[in-house]
Amino acid sequence: MAPTSASDIPSLNLLYKLKKLDVSRLGPLKGASPVHNDRIGLFRGDITTLSVDAIVNAANTSLLGGGGVDGAIHRAAGKGLLAECRTLGGCPTGSSKITNGYNLPCQKVIHTVGPVYNDSKPAESEAHLRSCYRTSLELAVQNDLKTIAFSAISTGVYGYPSLDAANVACDTVRKYMDGDDGKKLDKVIFVTFEEKDVRAYNSLLPRHFPPSIPASSDQDSITGEQAAEAEAKASQLPDVPTTDPADSEHVPKKQRQSNED
Template sequence: MPYSIYVPNRYILNVSTLGPFQNATSLHNDRIGLFHGDITTLSVDAIVNAANLLLLGGGGVDGAIHRAAGPKLLRECRTLHGCPTGSAKITNAYDLPCKKVIHAVGPIYNVNDPADSEIALRGCYRSSLELAVRHNLKTIAFSAISTGVYRYPTADAAHVACDTVREFMDSNDGPKLDKVIFVTFEEKDARSYNLLLP
């Protein structure tokens, strides 16, 4: 669980008890980036949608991606028959400037079992990265998975995302990706990633 720090005349900041981003080095700087803005505008190989179990669109970033991609995305998603929590599936991007959309289903945060929520969130990032490599994609942009209506604490979610990506980039498959971008739209997500990334 995060705890809060009051910063005078600014805001209340949630601080993850997971601690600072560990084992990152300057070697990661050229390959892991941060973008504050609209994920639907990025011309990368793949964007990662924070999807629901049915993969049929919804609110937030999920709805924005479906609207920007057009109706063909929904038609293809219907053929996938959903996706389990902690996993991901891939589709074409249609009217989006990227090549593919990876739909990752994040967990609804469980305050009684945060470890289970963390396992599922790590699964989202790992399976998305594995799909990108399997489809020979070189650049991937992640939305902030589960930090909206699924109520995953923002600071903890950012730490899980950064740590999972760092581990993957250091693995045997890591060199197959040129760039991983964390995309933040809401200020709370931007603050969390700015605190963690070097």
Template sequence: MSSAAATQSLADIPTLTQVYRSAGRRQAASSTGDFPPSAAINARVGLVNGDITKLCVDALVNAANTSLSGGGGVDGAMHRAAGPGLLAECRLLRGCPTGEARITRGYRLPAKHVIHTAGPIYDHIDPQRSERLLRSCYEKSLELADACGVKSLAFSSISTGVYGYPSMDAAKVACETVRKYLDRGSSALERVVFVTFEQKGVAAYAEMLP
């Protein structure tokens, strides 16, 4: 269970605008090649290297399994921090198909809600199918957040652990999908945060973010 002293408020999470400014970087075009720089989007997107279970946001996106029964990695950490109430509510949902998303309360987490999404196991024979499913995880999570009135949302890195999705490829999908969603102009989300435990993960997202 996280203590209040260990939590990180939204105000402490740098936006891309602040990241670029502190690094003395200009906002260059994204490595995805599809998006011009956008000051408006960069002010709504954050990037942090740390523990997602400590973030004081409206909702955390959990990289769950299809049974929603908890597991290792971020999923296990989320359940441990939230306490047994999270698993009890997850059991009532009767699972989550790959590429879909479900929402629960946050229980002992500093976040109000947890959005659980089941990412794909990376398929080296059919990577396009893996990409479609991973993209759907982000889309469905964003749509569910908007439908539930969530204003601030933090994503863990979906499918890059034991599911084997290459980190750079996964970061590209995540950044493209979030950018396209926010570019529609209909979302009420005020802040979307990408969270990684490892410094190399920060580099992967920073390379892909416009």
């Protein structure tokens, strides 16, 4: 499968114009605006196929690989990634570390350790998840990386509710992009895979990054030629995978982290 570049991934502005993203009936949240919509992308598929400056791996505290997306990234990157990760001394929950991409089409991999969701301490889980997104963005800027793609951190075996996790992700990214360092990023891409994450981001992105004008007017403003070009770009994206990138050879991440902590 040919790698997909950041420029090939539709921005929110394009998705709104093509009516590919439903506008929330609840309306935008306080502080939300369309100012970043050309720099926010949405992609459903395999994060290991993205030719961006950095992809964000949902890692465990050991950084030595696991199941799901973590295992898929390690397999696609090759042994060099594991060798470099062994030199990093692990990573605490809520923090992030960066490595080279090796055999992946991306330049760098940012490994972030999401929280195992604790429904008796949701505020603590939220603080850790926010830190995952913030520290990943900080590492990208510190390393002069312009395009970054996030997997849905902690929504797999770590049990974080997808709607709550998507809200944290969108809110943290929006607030970071509002700051001076956020202006240094060309594109932030949310990558979904499972249907529950797709639904969560489809419902929450319009609340955090609303369209600039009503969807009906926005659609009218796009010419037939522009629509055809946009549809052609969308049709060139790879098909959505039909199987989960689970790795049966690894212990599930939630179990691994519990054993390590």
